[in-house]
Amino acid sequence: MVALLILLGVVAVLAIVLVVMYNGLVRLRNRIENAWAQIDVQLRRRYDLIPNLVETVKGYASHERETLEAVTTARNMAMSAQGPAQQAQAENMISGALKSLFALSEAYPDLKANANFLNLQEELSGTEGRIAYARQFYNDTVYKYNTKIQQFPTVVLANMFHFNQREYFETDDGSRGPVQVSF
Amino acid sequence: MVLVALGFNQLIGWGPVGIVFALAIAGVSSAVAYWKSDAVALAMSRARPADPVEYARLHNLVEGLCIASGLPKPRVYIVADDAPNAFATGRNPRHAAIAVTTGLLDKMNRIELEAVVAHELSHIKNYDILVSTLAVTMVGVVAILSDIGIRALWWGGGRRHNNGGDRGSSPAAFLAVAGFVLLILSPFIAKAMQAAVSRRREALADMSGIEMTRYPPGLISALEKLRDDHTVVASSSRATAHLWIEHPIALDRDEGRLSRINRLFDTHPPLEERIAALREL
Numbered sequence A: 001m002v003a004l005l006i007l008l009g010v011v012a013v014l015a016i017v018l019v020v021m022y023n024g025l026v027r028l029r030n031r032i033e034n035a036w037a038q039i040d041v042q043l044r045r046r047y048d049l050i051p052n053l054v055e056t057v058k059g060y061a062s063h064e065r066e067t068l069e070a071v072t073t074a075r076n077m078a079m080s081a082q083g084p085a086q087q088a089q090a091e092n093m094i095s096g097a098l099k100s101l102f103a104l105s106e107a108y109p110d111l112k113a114n115a116n117f118l119n120l121q122e123e124l125s126g127t128e129g130r131i132a133y134a135r136q137f138y139n140d141t142v143y144k145y146n147t148k149i150q151q152f153p154t155v156v157l158a159n160m161f162h163f164n165q166r167e168y169f170e171t172d173d174g175s176r177g178p179v180q181v182s183f
Numbered sequence B: 001m002v003l004v005a006l007g008f009n010q011l012i013g014w015g016p017v018g019i020v021f022a023l024a025i026a027g028v029s030s031a032v033a034y035w036k037s038d039a040v041a042l043a044m045s046r047a048r049p050a051d052p053v054e055y056a057r058l059h060n061l062v063e064g065l066c067i068a069s070g071l072p073k074p075r076v077y078i079v080a081d082d083a084p085n086a087f088a089t090g091r092n093p094r095h096a097a098i099a100v101t102t103g104l105l106d107k108m109n110r111i112e113l114e115a116v117v118a119h120e121l122s123h124i125k126n127y128d129i130l131v132s133t134l135a136v137t138m139v140g141v142v143a144i145l146s147d148i149g150i151r152a153l154w155w156g157g158g159r160r161h162n163n164g165g166d167r168g169s170s171p172a173a174f175l176a177v178a179g180f181v182l183l184i185l186s187p188f189i190a191k192a193m194q195a196a197v198s199r200r201r202e203a204l205a206d207m208s209g210i211e212m213t214r215y216p217p218g219l220i221s222a223l224e225k226l227r228d229d230h231t232v233v234a235s236s237s238r239a240t241a242h243l244w245i246e247h248p249i250a251l252d253r254d255e256g257r258l259s260r261i262n263r264l265f266d267t268h269p270p271l272e273e274r275i276a277a278l279r280e281l
Helices: A002-061 A065-079 A083-105 A109-113 A115-150 A154-160 B002-012 B016-035 B037-044 B056-069 B102-107 B110-125 B128-162 B169-213 B216-228 B238-243 B257-264 B271-279
Strands: B075-079 B086-090 B096-101
Touching: A002 A065, A002 A083, A002 A109, A002 A115, A002 A154, A065 A083, A083 A115, A109 A115, A115 A154, A115 B056, B016 B037, B016 B128, B037 B086, B037 B096, B056 B075, B056 B110, B056 B169, B075 B102, B086 B110, B086 B128, B096 B102, B096 B110, B102 B110, B110 B128, B110 B169, B110 B216, B128 B169, B169 B216, B169 B271, B216 B271
Parallel strands: B075 B096
Antiparallel strands: B086 B096
C-alpha cells in the first residue's frame, strides 16, 4: 500500500516537472516571436518619422535635393522590401542617407536652431537606439531558447515536441568593416 | 525598525508578549516600507514627474533600455538639484520609478546618461529594493533571537542560583554577558551588514547595466565624471543614501583607523574600485 502511494507521488512530481519544462519552452518560443515583431514596430516608427524630417529640412535647405531624395528613396525601398535580406539592405541605405542628411544640416545654423528639427533628430536617435536594442533583445532571447533546448534534461522534451533551434539576427552586409568617414 | 521595537520591549519588560509585539511591529513596518518604498523615496527627494516633451532624451533612453532588458517602462522623475545623481525605487518592475537630477542631465552626455539609466534599471530588474528590505528584516530577526537568548539565560541562571551554589551560574553569566554585548552591538552589526549587502548589489547593478548597454566605456566615463564632481545632493538624507548611484552625502576621505571603520558603513563601493572593475571587462 505504502509502496503504491510512493510510486504515485513520484509519478505526480515527474508530471509536474515535465509540465513546467514544457511551459517554459513554450514561453521562450513565444518571446522570440514577440521580440521579432518588436523590431518591426521600431522600424516602422523610423519610417513614420522620415517624411516629417524631410519636410522640415526642405524648408531650410531645399536645394540639397540629392540628399533629400536619397533619404526618401531609401525609405520607400525599405517599406516595400520583400524578405529580410532586402529589408536589411534598405535599412542600411536609410541609415547612410540619414547620416548624410544630419551631416549636411551642420552647414545650416537656422535649421539647427529649429525646435522641430531638433525634436526629430532626438526622436530618430532614440529610434535608432530602440532598433538596436530590439535586435539585441531578440538575439538574447534566441540565445536563451537555444541554450535551453540543448541542455539536459530539457533536450529530451524539446526533441519530442519539435522545439527547433532559431537563428540569430545577423548583419552580413559588410558593416563589420572599417567605417569610412569623409568630410 | 526591529531594533527600535526591541529597545522599547526592553524598557517595558513585558517578557514573551513584548517579543511578539516587537515582531509584529517590525513585520508590519517592514511590509509597509516595502510596499510604499517608491512613494516614500520620491517624496523625500522632492521628485517631480519628467515631462515627456521637455525630457524627450531621457524618456527615449529609458524606453530603449527597457526594450533591451524586457522590463516594463518605469515612471520617470526629475529631482531639481545641481549634484549629478540618480536613483531607482519600487517593489517590483511593474511598480517602479527612476529619478534623475537636473545636475546629471546637464553634466553627462548621451552615452554616459544611458549608462547611468542602465545601472538604475538594473536595480529594478534585480529586485534590489526587495533584497535590502529582506536584509533589514533578517538582521532584525537575529537581534530578536539574541534578545530571546539573553532572557532565557537570565531566567535560567536566576533559577539555578536559587537552588544554591554559584558553580552553575558562571558559564550562564558569561553567555548572558556575551548575549548582552551582542545585543548592544547589534545596531552596528546590522548597519554594517546592510551596507555590505548594498555594496554587493551596487556592484551587481554596474555589471547588469553593462549587460544591457554592452558598452562598458559609457559607465566608466560616467563614474569618472562623478568622481571628479564634488557637489552634494541637497534634497537627500541618510535614510535614502543607499538608493543613489553614488553616495549623496559628502564623505571625508582622510586616512586613519577611524576612516577604515567608516568604510564598513559605506553603502557604495568606492568609485575607484568600480571603475577598475569595469575596466577589466
